[in-house]
Amino acid sequence: MKEDRVGKTRVLVFIDWYLPGYKAGGPIRSLANLIESLKEDLKFSLVTRDTDYLESSPYPDLESNKWIEQGDESFHYLSSGDLNYSTVKNLLLRGDYEVVYLNSMFSYFFSFLPLWILNGSATDIVLAPRGMLAKGALSIKPLKKRVYLYVCKLFGLVANIRFQATSEQEVHDIKAVFGSESQIMLAPNIPAAVPETNNHLDTKAVGSVKLISVARIAPEKNLLYALNVLSKVKGKVHFDIYGVVYSEEYWNSCKEVIDTIPENITVVVHDGVPQTELFELLQESHYLLMPSRSENFGHIIWESLACGCPVIISDQTPWLNLEEKNIGFDISLKSEAKFVATIESCIDMGREEYTLKSDSAYNFAKTYAANSKSIQLSRELFTQIRGNS
Incomplete structure (x- = not known):
């Protein structure tokens, strides 16, 4: 296994939205907590959009379409004009990573394209469905999701990857969609830090x-x-x-x-x-x-x-x-x-x-x-x- 000069495993991360964004909710928090907790052990390079969820204006004070170094982590914020097959392929072909970490099941640019481009390669891929394979989640726009999952199975896009399940229920959900032979590792979400004391309001009146x-x-x-x-x-x-x-x-x-x-x-x-x-x-x-x-x-x-x-x-x-x-x-x-x-x-x-x-x-x-x-x-x-x- 190749490692960087200080012995850290290098992880190339793909996610639709990330900090300083917050409007996509849980997936951003899940990944931010993971990077903060593991940055002493792993070197993360992250590819994401240069806008928040449901926004069209780029983040102020952040340069798009180039690598930005923040401590030992690197971030690449993609503009809408640079978000395409060619860009994703070039980022993957750089090869300066040991593991690719995908943080969505149904993202075209940040999951499907990496899976498609790397299909058949020896690259280690970890995919976190982020609850998107739960029965309730699959009931939203079900036809579109069924077609997407069918294509993934037809071309073997997930045949040799490792899934991250964050609960026993998600283990069951992944197996229900992709079969019991799927490679799954249970790694629960890392929670945010708990405040040192309970500073909750102490006023609760009857009525x-x-x-x-x-x-x-x-x-x-x-x-x-x-x-x-x-x-x-x-x-x-x-x-x-x-x-x-x-x-x-x-x-x-x-x-x-x-x-x-x-x-x-x-x-x-x-x-x-x-x-x-x-x-x-x-x-x-x-x-x-x-x-x-x-x-x-x-x-x-x-x-x-x-x-x-x-x-x-x-x-x-x-x-x-x-x-x-x-x-x-x-x-x-x-x-x-x-x-x-x-x-x-x-x-x-x-x-x-x-x-x-x-x-x-x-x-x-x-x-x-x-x-x-x-x-x-x-x-x-x-x-x-x-x-x-």
């Missing part, structure tokens, strides 16, 4: 609750479901929505519910929020409300718990049995009435009971981070490559 949603506004995040639940809730609710509109049609349906929601429910809509501002917002809210159709990891769920903010979520995420841990609620999407009853119980909750939940959420996150083997397993994902396992 009201402050909820927050931080997610892109798209069908899989299920904001419309949350709004329909709230329209049936008795009691005073303040609901802050932070997110980038991915589907205008879906957002219009949400706005129709907001426009007719009962007066006891106050809904305030905000733009998306960068990571640097997120913890403060979570610390000022009583509960995260996010009944997602599916989550690969659910960074916002983890970050909410780390801020001492319990969660009200669906049972379609890795975060389960929350009520018995006293850190929130995971509820079946088939039981809208239970969502309603749960929120009403949170409205009726007093300060003492709520503070216990907040402390439990924070302590759970702290213990989880301390016991996580995600850094070790992520390191092995790149160092135990073909011929070196």
Whole structure:
């Protein structure tokens, strides 16, 4: 195995959107946490777009279409005009890497083209589907995804690659699509650092609750479901929505519910929020409300718990049995009435009971981070490559 001059394995990373962007949510956070945690062991070179998710203007103060050195890492921000087959091929043919790391299942430029160009080569490839093979995710634009996966199988594009699964459920999802013989390594997402102390607000009066949603506004995040639940809730609710509109049609349906929601429910809509501002917002809210159709990891769920903010979520995420841990609620999407009853119980909750939940959420996150083997397993994902396992 070739290595750079200081003995680090070199990893060439492809991802549609990356820092300083934030609007693509979880995948950016997953990769940023991984690079920060492993930069002493691995040398990363990263290729991405020069715009944020759903934006057309390039990042200010960043040069496009050239390698930028930041410490021991290198970044190449591609403009829309330079995002093509020839550019991707030239970046791959440089050959100054041991592993190619792809961070999407369905990205044409940042997954399909690298797989196509490197097909049949001896290059070690790691692909992180980022939850895109989950049943709920595959139900969004299913025909297009079925055709894409068929082409991948037909030409053997994933026959000799290693998949990164971040949960046992994702192991199952990958096997369900590509077969039980797929090469899969379980390497959970590396969580963000937990604050040193629980600085969550300690005011919770009986009769009201402050909820927050931080997610892109798209069908899989299920904001419309949350709004329909709230329209049936008795009691005073303040609901802050932070997110980038991915589907205008879906957002219009949400706005129709907001426009007719009962007066006891106050809904305030905000733009998306960068990571640097997120913890403060979570610390000022009583509960995260996010009944997602599916989550690969659910960074916002983890970050909410780390801020001492319990969660009200669906049972379609890795975060389960929350009520018995006293850190929130995971509820079946088939039981809208239970969502309603749960929120009403949170409205009726007093300060003492709520503070216990907040402390439990924070302590759970702290213990989880301390016991996580995600850094070790992520390191092995790149160092135990073909011929070196």
